[in-house]
Amino acid sequence: MSKRPAPPLEPAAGNGLLDRRLFLGAGLAGAALSSAGAAAEPLAVPPWSLAPGAPFNAYGSPSKFEAPAVRKWVPPINPATPGIGASRTPHAMLEGMITPSGLHFERSHAGVPAIDPAQHRLAIHGLVRQPLVFTVEALSRYPMTSRIAFVECGGNSGFLSQPLAQPPGPPPDAQSIHGLLSCSEWTGVKLSTLLDEAGIDPRAHWIYAEGADSAGMSRSIPLAKAMEDTLVCLYQNGERIRPENGYPLRLLVPGYSGNMNVKWLRRIKLVAGPVMTKDETSKYTVLLASGKAWQFVFPLEVKSLITRPSPGAGLKGPGYYEISGMAWSGNGRIKTVEVSADGGASWAPAALAEPILPKAVTRFRMPWNWSGAPAVLQSRAADETGMVQPSRAAMLAERGMRGQYHVNCIQSWGINDKGEAANVFV
C-alpha cells in the first residue's frame, strides 16, 4: 500500500492538462482517471503460440505490421534529377530519444554515393604543418568518442514560415513538417586529434569540409568549433554509418546546421576565411524582411514538437492520454518544456525523460484528460542558456515570411471534436 499522497487530479493548465507528478510513482492506479472500454473477451491461444516461429536472419527488420513507419519524401521536382531532396523521419510512430538508423532523415544533393571504404580517403591539408591522408582503417585505430546528438537539416520546419496552414495537397503532419530531424549515438575520432596531428598554422581560422558525393557538398566551419566538439564519425547507433548518412565517414558538428555535418567526408582544408560555397551563400542563408540575409546561421536554436497526438495519430474518444514529444537545442541541454492545450492561453510543465543531454533530443511527456471538446496543443521548450522557443508570430515578426531556414517556432496541432489532429496557425 502506498503511503504517498494521491496524485493531483486538478488540472495543471487549461483544457484538461494534468500535473506531471502523475508520472512520479503514485501512478494512475489510484486516480479516478480512465478511458474504460468494453469488458475484455475470453482469451484464445493464437496460432503463433501453436507452432515454432521463423529461424534466425542475418540482419533484422521491423515487424511487417509496422510497415507504415517508414521515411517518406515528395517526388523530385525533376524526374531527371532524382537524388536532389530529402526523406523524412516518421516522428508520430516513434518514441524515446534515438531515431532508428534506417529511419534517420536523408538529405542529398546528388544521390547516395556507393563508396568502397577500402578506396576512400580523408585528406587534411591547407594551412597545416604537414598535409595528411587517412584511410578508413587508419581512422578506426584512433581513440574513439561516443555521444548522442541530433542532426537537423537547416530547412526543417520551413513549412511554418509560409502562410497557409493547410495548403493544397496531403495534410501536413509531424513527418512532413519536422521530419528533417533525427537523433543518434555517433562514434568516431575527435577532429581536434587529427588537426593536431597535421599541425595547425596560426593563420587558419576556419576549416573547409567537403564530401565525396558527385555534388561535392561543402561547408566552411569555424576552426574553434572544429576543435571544440566536432567528430569524424564512423559509427551510428553502434554500426557503421548507413550509406545515406555518410558511409564510411561523416562529420558530426553537434548542434550546428545539418549540412555542416558533411557526409561522405573526404577532405578538410584549413583556411584563413570561409570559402563561400554554394551551400553557405545561395542556400542555408535566412532572408529577412529587410532584404538582408543572415549568413553563417550555425546553432539550431531551442525547439520542441508534440509527436503524439499529431496529424494521423489522433485520439479515440474522450479520456486520459499521454502527450509525448521531443525537445532539443543546438546550444545545450533542454531545461524545461511546457505544454498548452488551449492554444497558449495557459501552460504547465511537462515531465522530461532522462537522460537530458546537450545537443540531443529530450523526450517529454504530459498527462492529459481530454474532454472531447476541440483543443489546440502546443509545446514550448527552453534551454540551459535561457533561450525560449518563440511563437510563430514572434519568429515571423523578427524575420518575415521568407526565412525558410532554421525555423524553430512553436508548432500548434488543432484537435477537433472527433479527436483528429491537424496543423493550425494560431
Added chain:
Amino acid sequence: MSSFEPALVFVLACLSFGALAQAPKFGSPATEADIAAWNTEISPNGAGLPPGSGTAAEGEKIFAAQCQACHGEKGAGKPNDILVGGFGTLRTPDKPAVKTIGSYWPYSTTLFDYVRRAMPWNAPKTLSDSEVYAVSAYLLSLNGIIGAGDVMDARSLPKAVMPNREGFTPFPRGVR
C-alpha cells in the same frame, strides 16, 4: 624469484609509458601535389582559379547543350533552379523572393566553383576549365553583371561585381 625480474618490469614499464605518452598518429604524410586532383574549391578572392578563359558567346552554346534541360532557356528556371533575374524581389517582404545568381549570390567565384564540381548534374566534372569559365560568363552576362563580350578568366572573374555582395549579415546569435 630472480633479482633480475624487477629491473625488467621497470624497463618494460618505461617503454610502454613512452609509447603512450605520444598520441597515436596514423595519417600518411602527403604533399599538396598528392591532393591536387581534389583541391578544387575557389576562394572569394579568386585563389584556386585555374588557367583558361571563356566568353558568354561560347557559354551560350554549352548552356543550351548541357544546362538548359533543367534550368530553362536563358536560365529562366524550371524544372530546377532559376539562375537569372529576380532583381528587386529581396526587399518586397510580401512577395516571394526570387533568389538567382544575379539577385542573390554574393560571389562570382561560387558560381565557377559549383559549376566545375557539380554540373552538369548527371555528368559533373566533365566540362573543361575554359568551358566552366564560358558558362560562368554566359550566366553573369544574362544577369547584366558583365558585358556580353567580356572574357572571364582567373583575373577577371573575381572582379565581377555581384549586385547582392553586401546583402548578407552574420547571424546575430551565432556563437554562444
